[in-house]
Amino acid sequence: MTSLLSNAQPDPAQRELPAVINEESDRLNRLVGEAAEMAQLEANKVELDLEPTPIRPVIEQALGNSRNALAKRAIEVRAPVTFHPSAWMKVESKKYSCT
Numbered sequence: 001m002t003s004l005l006s007n008a009q010p011d012p013a014q015r016e017l018p019a020v021i022n023e024e025s026d027r028l029n030r031l032v033g034e035a036a037e038m039a040q041l042e043a044n045k046v047e048l049d050l051e052p053t054p055i056r057p058v059i060e061q062a063l064g065n066s067r068n069a070l071a072k073r074a075i076e077v078r079a080p081v082t083f084h085p086s087a088w089m090k091v092e093s094k095k096y097s098c099t
Contacts (some may be wrong), residue, residue, distance in 0.1 A: 015031050049092060049093045050090040050092060050093070051089065051090065051091065051093045052088050052089070052090055053088060053089060053090070053091045054087070054088055055088060055089045056087070058089060058091060063077060066074040
């Protein structure tokens with residue numbers, strides 16, 4: 001890795017490597033966090049704080065969060081254009097924010 005830092009003009013593969021390392025470390029951090037959360041759930045040490053929330057922003061956020069990962073694959077995501085105004089769901093308030 002030192003050669004990457006000392007090289008004034010890295011080739012394209014060398015420029016891509018730090019970005020890949022960063023993406024993979026983010027994925028590993030999420031995986032470890034999710035594993036810890038699963039352990040807490042299995043031990044019944046988690047209390048969910050469910051709040052009613054309109055369904056449309058929840059779906060839009062989920063699609064937005066997945067957009068980068070899905071763009072690299074041959075997957076087409078379709079969602080209804082309109083939602084019934086009374087379509088609500090309960091979500092965990094600490095995990096979801098529509099801001």
